[in-house]
Amino acid sequence: MKKDMAEQTPNGNKVSLPVIKRLPKYYRYILDMYSNGVVKVSSSELARMMGTTASQVRQDFNCFGGFGQQGIGYHVDVLLDEIAKLLFSANSLNAVLIGTGRLGRAISGYLSSEARGYHLMAAFDKSPDEIGKKLQCGVVVQNVSNLSDFCVQNHPDVAVLCIPRSAAQAVAPVLVEAGVKGYWNFSHYDLSVDYEGVTVENVHLGDSLMSLGYRVRNL
């Protein structure tokens, strides 16, 4: 199995990446139900919302211990609580932003205002125009030449890469060497190809716009 295709659960089971990728969607649907006062939900109702099968839902939940009695339906509050425990933790993940151009600023705003469970510790850029400026969230942009020292001293969990491919390729060894394990990657350089033991979530905004363009023109 490819190194990034499975992760350990707290109790040592392997959970496959597709299951992990479905967790946020379960969370969103179940949060909606909870907010609307729904008390119980069956695996087939969940399956309908998720666009999957009831047996897939039960299989997914069994990866994490099952989340309660399936015969009489799941308790929405229990489900919500259990899935939230999986997705978030009491301690926020500390993040550093690399690249404070237009996209980087946007993403820093999103991360510091709308994303649960993350704390933006610091931001870095190489441009003299950016260094010393303050982001909307209050973080002051540092010279990327400080990145290695900063990471060694402050142990960020996650780096957010809002830089071009070549810059990402150049900064990757610094981050990996300093022990950064997680990457929210908006660049076109996928670190997981060259480095073992890192976790990368790629977001390719440009790719989705290109496919959309093709599809709209060929409707």
Added chain:
Amino acid sequence: MKKDMAEQTPNGNKVSLPVIKRLPKYYRYILDMYSNGVVKVSSSELARMMGTTASQVRQDFNCFGGFGQQGIGYHVDVLLDEIAKLLFSANSLNAVLIGTGRLGRAISGYLSSEARGYHLMAAFDKSPDEIGKKLQCGVVVQNVSNLSDFCVQNHPDVAVLCIPRSAAQAVAPVLVEAGVKGYWNFSHYDLSVDYEGVTVENVHLGDSLMSLGYRVRNL
């Protein structure tokens, strides 16, 4: 076949969504090769870069007529030209932005400065604080109550949704009725579930952060 799983090519063939989704990645790799002076490339070299098989590459290209002689390798310039023709067109796609909060502003900046083939015509919000303000790209934010009239008169190709799920659900019938066919969707409401004949690219930033968090904590 599900309605959004296949699209017509200009010559009437069906091209599956996974193939369409791979096109931007081909484009990026081939543009890189072209920029680096590479003249010819074989399907197996392409396959290695793409993380797939040579036969998959040939099959993908055959959906669009083959792109030249595979026995002696593909000409990089021809490939680049043909794939660019598929992904972009002489006429930009006209886009409207719905929601000019932090994310919407970020995305509008990306769309108007970094995305090839799109033109941001107009932006809409419901907040009195936003209406009348100018985005960095020069577009002035309009009241979302003008959206329907605007779309009927100006026929945008694509709507970019940077609003919460409930707002997206409320605005969807207005856009669909006005003939908007393409959606770059950052909301959690997937229009393609309720409307036929629309093309939706979902970007779930929050979901990717949640999966990343789970994976980093369970490494």
